[in-house]
Amino acid sequence: MSNHGHPAIAALCGLMFGVFLAVDLLLLGTMRLDNALVVIMPLISLIVGVSLGWLAPLKMLRRGNGS
């Protein structure tokens, strides 16, 4: 098994997750349009996505202590 996941796809999905989540929170009325989180959330999600795609931690969880 490879040690890596799919960093490029994870980056795209992370970015889109952040964008959609920000829109959800806006439409819920929990934050205003001028809130910095509107811009920061997609960027943070992009970074988290790249990290998750690169480190691929989910398989490690599923396999427990396996190598």
Added chain:
Amino acid sequence: MTKPVRLLPVLAGALALAVTVFSVALAQEKPSNSDGSVSPEFTGGCTAEGTITGYGTIDPAVSGGVYTVPKSGSAAYTGSVPVEGEDRSTNGRVEIALPLGLPGITLRSWETDDTDASSHSGTVTWDIPDIVPGNIQMKVDGFHQDEGVRCEGRVVVELDGNGLLSTVGILSLLGTVAALGGLIWASIPKREVP
């Protein structure tokens, strides 16, 4: 035991990022009163007031909001400045504020160098397409510069209508779930090609 050890810094990093992001967000958010209203922010000695048909009056000197605005409608407005004289230079703008100092979305601006009036009134109408979702709270900033006097004010408004239950809202929810699914899938290690 090497891989579970690698997971720990990822989780710690994600937690630290989450705390940082939400701290920034909370610091950005203007505190509201206990009844959900926003304290007025209006300076300069001017008056500015608008009455939306069927929705009531917006007066930034009385309350900063939150004012509900219909997607289509009309409003009668009136305003005055504490300045008199002929051929005065004035300018002003009303805009929707965007985050992190990004340029706002200008709703209306004006500029003249020969005004004699110290008050103005009129009617404005608008019609926003139905596809635009409601329930989004926006900070609207405005100013009017008249000779040596500068008046500034801001209110929080939200468009009337469904937010998450609108077409855009449902598509956004589906997009959130799909993106999360893709993120989870992309976080699983690839199989090596034999």
